[in-house]
Amino acid sequence: MKNKIYHKGNTRLIVLIIIVFGSLACAQQKTLIDKNDSQAGQYTLPYEAPSVDSIKAVMKRIWDYFYSGTPLRIINKTTREEITDFSKPNKDADLDNGERGLFSIWSYPQGVTYDGMLKLGEVTGDSKYTQYPFKSMKYYFDHLSYFQKIDSVYGAMNNSYKGLIRTSNLDDCGSMGAALIRMYKVDKDPRFRAAIDHIADYVSNKQFRLADGTIARQRPQAQSIWADDAYMSIPFLAEMGSLTGDAKYFDDAVKQVLQMSKYLFRWDKGLYDHGVNIHNANDPNIYWGRANGWLIISIVDLLDVLPENYKGRDEILKILRAHVKGLTEVQNSEGLWNNLLDKTDSYGETSCTGLFVYGIAHAINQGWVDYTFGPVAQAGWNALAAKILPNGQVNGTCIATTFASENIYYYHRPVSVYASHGYGPVLLAGAEMIKLIQNEKIVIRAANGTFHYRLRSDIEK
């Protein structure tokens, strides 16, 4: 009898109705926030699904700032007067690197910026983004022989060409090298290729490594592994494998990911330690934001070109997924990630957030990590967008940072709009967010005051 008094309807329909009403109810509830308790309920930044147009507008602002700001001229760095006569070598000649060196053409942060511009050009089909790296690199190589002449006459000079002419560390190599290969795939400029091969020789044959082949440095201690060196080597090795088809580069790239992760990845937290000094068996963990950013971008850059079924690929995917889980768990209340990822009292930092948004969104788009991480990237993007000043400057980026021994240094590391490390990551993040929003396989649903990323195929079932 009991069942008779209750109607057996179409529950599917009712579920849909509830979802719709739930959303309305939720929207309504937002106006009912209890003013008695000021701790909760106020989003400090927009909490929304960004539009492609809004992202493009942010990208354009950054581009304007960059494009108009990059001097592309040679100066006497003492007098700051332009040099136009390249017939005789000038000891003090250098590229004009722009205000506070922000637009330095040959530097590892700039390699990220070039990558961001190239990807943005690809996603938007807007050639102005693609032009920027080519214009810069062409200008650079147009004047290489002049600076080689200076070097041959005066010896090593501390200018923007030293990193290429007298290559002595990875910071001068991998990031720019990877960017160069990406450009060389489009434009077979032989000067690009010569530089690429030179860098390949340095990375594969000259760079200091531990006995087990892990790339390392001799500072700050005798044998120090830096997470940063993932980016200074892996994307280049990966692109080199792609360019040459020579397995040794892929093998080395895979090896570096696995070795770096063996030394630095903490599975219980899903985060990378900034570095280890090999002689200290109890090296402390310091989860610096950008160090983790370098790892995630290195890994997705490698996966982009590493053949399916390549030995080690599955292990790398496993690490990537654990990393994205760990990052999700420490995203801060604004959507940024903190300079010290696991410290809620550290400051939200732009460059690592950009790298994470890119890494997560790209891994979703490629199907490497679950699409339910979409709202993590989205919240990260919203927070990033708020860091872009009206004039296109990227705010809140931690300046160049060494591998230090205690928290205090990282807690207080200054931020600056002149820290070039923030620009590339934001461009990459924006480019990939556009792809995520346009991803045909995914439906973004707003409900109950939040957002869910669902597979279209699930919903249509």
Place this chain on the structure above:
Amino acid sequence: MKNKIYHKGNTRLIVLIIIVFGSLACAQQKTLIDKNDSQAGQYTLPYEAPSVDSIKAVMKRIWDYFYSGTPLRIINKTTREEITDFSKPNKDADLDNGERGLFSIWSYPQGVTYDGMLKLGEVTGDSKYTQYPFKSMKYYFDHLSYFQKIDSVYGAMNNSYKGLIRTSNLDDCGSMGAALIRMYKVDKDPRFRAAIDHIADYVSNKQFRLADGTIARQRPQAQSIWADDAYMSIPFLAEMGSLTGDAKYFDDAVKQVLQMSKYLFRWDKGLYDHGVNIHNANDPNIYWGRANGWLIISIVDLLDVLPENYKGRDEILKILRAHVKGLTEVQNSEGLWNNLLDKTDSYGETSCTGLFVYGIAHAINQGWVDYTFGPVAQAGWNALAAKILPNGQVNGTCIATTFASENIYYYHRPVSVYASHGYGPVLLAGAEMIKLIQNEKIVIRAANGTFHYRLRSDIEK
């Protein structure tokens, strides 16, 4: 010789003297707080052993607010005019659910409130608390046939009877169902029984489950386990087992606790993840306060009626103890628990605190967890009492919250005095704190500026 110069006294006596003096010294020290350092030394809320009378006064205030506020009338929800003529079905008829729906008679938060009122009536012997749920339920069932008529004429309407007439999700079932059984044990109203059996059919036979029998939802993703569903099913199944003696209900209740815990309980933290999406093997952990509250109350509700030595009981006790340990470790500086339990920069939230105070105090009173957790419940109660406004409103409760994908949503989820989720937990907490204070087995000792809960039998040894 050496021992001769020192007196060998009665150390027992001296120990007692020291304790007494220690307490005095401590009280004195409080006035010596160093004003040079403002970070420490100021309790933001009372730090004390509450009296039964003080708890009763808080309970009374909430009851006054509830009793006088619950409309118990039928209205046209468009015009908000009262309907008194039930001879002809009115499409727009609904219960008047009070200001902003706070006093909705049939809703899962209200099921907790009824439970709180019933337990409070039992502990205090004051029938005014017991009357409230009966008065409400009688009123509800008095008008059920009228709304069934509306349903049969107009089809499914979005009113307060839809959850019972067109049952389609657990939110409409378990919590109210458990409350109904508790009332039916006292008053054999056949209408209660019919609804109970209807709900039992839904929970046992209609509800979506994973292949392994775990109760789950098809939102936000295709297969999503929500910690919330513990409360929407387990207490009802437990009470159903108790009512019918049919082992299948106990078996299912035990199974749900163990399965939910398998999927959601993180032993390393002693906390429950809010939910998992089954297809994501790297589903991130989000330790939402109320989700954990739902688990602890579900578990103690089950243990209340599950026979001793029932299969699985020991495992459940083991989980409960690990949970109480984990909760103790994340209690915030005020005695509240944060909306994101493991984030010190999240806000202190009322409903989860109420559920934890109830769960911990009840588990102590029943001997399921150690009595040394008494001060945890006590500090939680002090903080809760400060959340009750003079007019009896419960402040600081997180509004209805979905299972989201990132931290930002939870960090900013609004609180409201109109979030009905806070009322039942505070009533339950108050009722159980009275029992804890009156627990003959336990002695509460104030010493050295804090409180220790000791076994009377230990002290008398």
Place this chain on the structure above:
Amino acid sequence: MKNKIYHKGNTRLIVLIIIVFGSLACAQQKTLIDKNDSQAGQYTLPYEAPSVDSIKAVMKRIWDYFYSGTPLRIINKTTREEITDFSKPNKDADLDNGERGLFSIWSYPQGVTYDGMLKLGEVTGDSKYTQYPFKSMKYYFDHLSYFQKIDSVYGAMNNSYKGLIRTSNLDDCGSMGAALIRMYKVDKDPRFRAAIDHIADYVSNKQFRLADGTIARQRPQAQSIWADDAYMSIPFLAEMGSLTGDAKYFDDAVKQVLQMSKYLFRWDKGLYDHGVNIHNANDPNIYWGRANGWLIISIVDLLDVLPENYKGRDEILKILRAHVKGLTEVQNSEGLWNNLLDKTDSYGETSCTGLFVYGIAHAINQGWVDYTFGPVAQAGWNALAAKILPNGQVNGTCIATTFASENIYYYHRPVSVYASHGYGPVLLAGAEMIKLIQNEKIVIRAANGTFHYRLRSDIEK
């Protein structure tokens, strides 16, 4: 061909140049802090390598305060009048313990202060530090017979001699006992020796212990292990082993470290729980700062005198190293450690910071932990120095604290310049920092805005 266009220089030289320029570039960057983001970039305290002179100046200030403040007189504690006639016992006689009891001659915090003064005297060669403990102890024993007379006439009185005459707990024993042995090694005063032997009898034969020999208390619960008791026993047992050559003392000291660590050390965090109540299998972890301080100093005190290759020494070193790692990971943004070590919203506390700086610096100087932890001690010292008021008072020390059951107590435990627990740790820290700075094996390098401690032998390679 490619290699021909790039110069193959002396990379060693270039690396050195880069380091130097890197440092300069870094110093320059500090002036470029982005004012748009106020969260980062401002050190709240000096971030520097302290000079020996600056440390000595701080030490001198504390000594001035202590030396001039210690009354060294007997008073009638009711009238506060000085007693000079010791021919007849006065019931109310007591040592004048100075303002708010800060200069109590016989108390466990004072034992740490004596230790600090002795070590500071040794490091600086300045006898004024060494004199303080001797002067105090001589004065104390000069009047022991008078107070023994009072005790024999009036029974146990609550005065500064009760701890020695009617020894009934470890707080009155181990710390003072260890200090006495250190003094007795220099000055064979037979009164010191009698007290030492009396204390040894109490610790070895009278003190309550668990069945497995672990030192414990019968409060707050029937069987409670307190981390504090490590310091109240281990340094004394260690010094007793050193004094007598009797292995039983070393064995007991080693046993206490290992047993305490078994019960209280959490390897996953590298931190000690404040205490456990044996009957509660789910005793929660509360990582109180000073409790961890007691452990690290107890361990290094033991290692100082325990013979090389002694059974258990390796295991103790392993614990020490894990502890230093754990402490490094939770050092706060100012260089202090928080009263609740793992809670970023707890307050920075002086006494634990002093004990950690001493323990870490000493362990580096002895070669027990890696020298790369030097900047951790250095940052801790900078923060401590800022806690010393112009008049030599040590600020920010948590007052006497019991083993409590919840976080709230610890979050709000008051700090006071009259908490004597802070003085010894700061003296010890300062003494050991002088040794660290003067450590010939180590070179402190400032680079990239931070400090690295390197082995001289590494650099000269």
